[in-house]
Amino acid sequence: MARHETCVIIGxxxxxxxxxxxxxxxxxxxxxxxxxxxGGQLMITNDVENYPGYxxxxxxxxxxxxxxxxxxxxxxxxxxxxxIEKVDFxxxxxxxxxxxxxxxxxxxxxxxxxxxxxxxxxxxxxxxMNKGVSACAVCDGFFYRGKDVCIVGAxxxxxxxxxxxxxxxxxxxxxxRRDEMRASKIMQERVLNNEKIKIYWNTEVDEVLxxxxxxxxxxxxxxxxxxKTEINLxxxxxxxxxxxxxxxxxxxxxxxxxxYLITKANCTHTNIEGVFASGDAQDKDYRQAxxxxxxxxxxxxxxxxxxxxxxxx
Ligand code: NDP
Numbered sequence: 018m019a020r021h022e023t024c025v026i027i028g029x030x031x032x033x034x035x036x037x038x039x040x041x042x043x044x045x046x047x048x049x050x051x052x053x054x055x056g057g058q059l060m061i062t063n064d065v066e067n068y069p070g071y072x073x074x075x076x077x078x079x080x081x082x083x084x085x086x087x088x089x090x091x092x093x094x095x096x097x098x099x100x101i102e103k104v105d106f107x108x109x110x111x112x113x114x115x116x117x118x119x120x121x122x123x124x125x126x127x128x129x130x131x132x133x134x135x136x137x138x139x140x141x142x143x144x145x146m147n148k149g150v151s152a153c154a155v156c157d158g159f160f161y162r163g164k165d166v167c168i169v170g171a172x173x174x175x176x177x178x179x180x181x182x183x184x185x186x187x188x189x190x191x192x193x194r195r196d197e198m199r200a201s202k203i204m205q206e207r208v209l210n211n212e213k214i215k216i217y218w219n220t221e222v223d224e225v226l227x228x229x230x231x232x233x234x235x236x237x238x239x240x241x242x243x244x245k246t247e248i249n250l251x252x253x254x255x256x257x258x259x260x261x262x263x264x265x266x267x268x269x270x271x272x273x274x275x276x277y278l279i280t281k282a283n284c285t286h287t288n289i290e291g292v293f294a295s296g297d298a299q300d301k302d303y304r305q306a307x308x309x310x311x312x313x314x315x316x317x318x319x320x321x322x323x324x325x326x327x328x329x330x
Contacts (some may be wrong), residue, residue: 019120022048023330024320025113026093027101028129028262030057031306032296034084035313036127036320041091043321045125045330048094050101050115056081057131058259058297059306061153068306080306106269106289109327124329125291125320128266128278129313132259132297132304137169141225142255149232150225150253154178157252158185166252167192167235169222175256176204182254183213190248192220192237217246225253261298270294277301285316293319 024040026033029051040047054060059077066074089095096115104126105112113121134152136142142150151157154168158181167190168179175191176198182189191208196218198205208214219241226234226247234249261276271279271288278299280286285293295316296309324330 019112019122021110021122022046022124023324024048024125024127024317025050025101025111025121025123026127026129027113028052028057028131028296028298029055029085029095030059030081030129030131030296031084031310032131032298032313032316033057033127033129034081034088035310036129036295036317037088037093037095037313038084038091039314039317040127040320041088041093043317043330045317045321045324046092046094047088047127047317048096048121049088050096050099052100052130052262053098055097056085061155065306102265104265104269106266106292108290111289111291123291124327125293125324127285127313127316127320128263128270128287128292128294128298129296129309129316130262130298131309132261134255135258135260136255137222137257139222139224141227142222142253145225145227145232145253148230149227149251150255152255154181154254154256157254158182161186161252163187164251165190165248166250166254167248168254168256170256170258171195171198171200172256172258173200173204174258176200176208178254178256179214180204180207180211182252183211186252187213188250189214190235190250191216192222193218194221194240195219259297259304261301263298273301275301285312285319291320291323293323 024045024047026049064074100116103114165188171193223236238245278294293316295312
């Protein structure tokens with residue numbers, strides 16, 4: 018038999034846990050499903066230096082543990098590692114199914130599913146996945162201690178990860194596809210002033226090279242001169258942005274061409290009554306922990322007002 022809940026929250030990053038804290042304190046008895054990567058992207062982030070309230074910075078996993086404990090303190094039911102893999106938003110009671118086959122009926126649903134790493138999409142990248150190819154320097158950098166590595170990308174993530182890798186590896190080759198970086202000035206300066214990071218401007222990856230053991234090098238090309246260069250290295254890191262985790266909602270919710278959920282102006286309402294969207298799943302512009310937490314709060318308040326208007330709470 019399906020369980021019936023007032024408020025189901027999907028996702029466990031800053032948006033999901035903040036929604037849980039607000040929903041729990043409003044007596045909505047939220048039930049949260051963390052998905053396969055509990056804590057979300059911050060679990061693979063090093064120092065978080067820009068979340069207000071932590072003047073000395075904090076490690077991403079530690080911060081997410083604090084978020085979780087705060088949600089649990091107000092009696093949020095947190096289902097660790099459980100994934101919602103199918104939904105039916107015909108309404109008014111919405112249906113969701115977990116990867117364990119459990120059916121849940123919910124009066125309100127808050128989506129906080131976040132976003133996942135984007136890949137280059139070349140064959141050799143796929144071939145050496147987890148055999149030298151990685152999208153998480155903090156998770157996998159340790160395996161390449163004392164070895165040369167590379168990183169693709171020029172945003173804050175790429176700069177942060179290049180800096181992290183430079184503490185473990187003798188040389189970090191950084192491939193930037195334009196003649197400038199998208200990253201904030203402070204992050205750029207850190208890589209530009211780091212003699213263990215070598216930047217290749219206007220450079221894209223042609224092929225990841227390797228053998229049965231894994232990655233042995235990379236062939237890149239200059240997209241102005243077309244000149245190709247082969248570099249010996251063992252680790253190939255990609256940090257070129259993210260894709261929103263919204264696939265399961267595609268038959269129900271309005272989204273843009275990339276998959277970011279579309280919410281109504283100045284609120285978290287989606288096109289379906291009783292379904293609210295927060296965090297990186299609906300934000301392609303700001304994508305910060307603090308903004309995700311902010312929209313998680315908004316989603317809980319919007320859900321509370323909706324449930325009150327329907328006489329459910
Ligand atoms: P971004 O979207 O900001 O940057 C992606 C980078 O990857 C860009 O430089 C882009 O190049 C490059 N890129 C995209 N596709 C390709 C491709 N096919 N080949 C080569 N390069 C490619 O993503 P981030 O993950 O870096 O950052 C996301 C958000 O998170 C940002 O708002 C950022 O500020 C924030 N952030 C903040 C941190 C902090 O403050 N501690 C740490 C990490 C992230 P191009 O510029 O040419 O488009």
